[in-house]
Amino acid sequence: MKILTSLVGMSLALTLFATSLFAETYGAGLTLKETTLVSAILENPDDYVGKTLQVKGLIVDVCATRGCWMYIAGDKPFQKLRFKVTDGDMVFPMTARGKEAAVEGILQKFVLTKEQVLARKNHHAEETGEPFDPASVTSGETFFQLRGLGAEIEDK
Amino acid sequence: MSLRKLSHALHRDAGYLCIGLTLLYALSGIAVNHLRDWNPSYKVVRVTSQVAPSNYRGVLSEAMVFDLLRQIGEPTTYDNIFQSDPTSVMVFVEGRVIEFDLPSGQVLHEQVEPRAFWHAINYLHLNHPKKAWTWVADIYAGGLILLALTGLLLLPRGKMRRRCFILTIAGCLIPVFPLLFYY
Incomplete structure (x- = not known):
């Protein structure tokens, strides 16, 4: 009887934890059936602002300190799109770099002044440890990112 | 059982249960x-x-990527590549990232490994698992509240002495100061 109780208990515990321990799904996961190409978004970003989009691609960078953002490579050369989530809402592992992901989020537009660009790039350099020359920032800029709702990362 | 004895028993047992998570x-x-x-x-x-x-x-x-890998003595195989601009390339190889700056010839090799102990406890502390672990963490928080409240009743000879009162007030004031200065 004791063994049976233990087995039932262990099965229950495994059921409760299994989806979390072995899942590659983050946040709300994926809900959309249609994928939008990064190239299409970046060619006419204003058309997509405020819309919920699903994007697929290679993870090329991950926030080293909090795992709160990833960059997804585009389908065309030299393109990538930032996928940002609220700190702690989803935490992407640094080891996800080089893996394929499908992510969903709302496209946001940010118009930054030169000072804001400086602060943002400085913060990014601190997080990644990459060198940053403040003189490289000469003007403000506009950038777009997906405000993350959910993601799935392949498990190799 | 008197309230004092019950508090003592609860405080003791909740304390034992909370040691690991604390x-x-x-x-x-x-x-x-x-x-x-x-x-x-x-x-x-x-x-x-x-x-x-x-x-x-x-x-x-x-072929070009293979040539670059050959120059640093790597096997000519990779998982993926990415180019953020026409003068550099990131090569993903078995969990490592190798970045080539083509004009300068500088190569950055980066390897990331989860820290054996810290990654695991941070994973739980920051509630990465979500789901059932959220319940465990909530129950633990409840356990800490129980510890605090039953601790208040662990009075020497059943009396709230001046020292107990001062320490309790001091403890409650600790979070007030940073709120006054930084919030």
């Missing part, structure tokens, strides 16, 4: 408080090396 949350708390000084979850090893500057530009072919 150590976990406290150690991880210290670790993640110092995110600016170190990465508490991952060990990131960066090594630079130098090869001859390359004339490759634009979208690199597989």
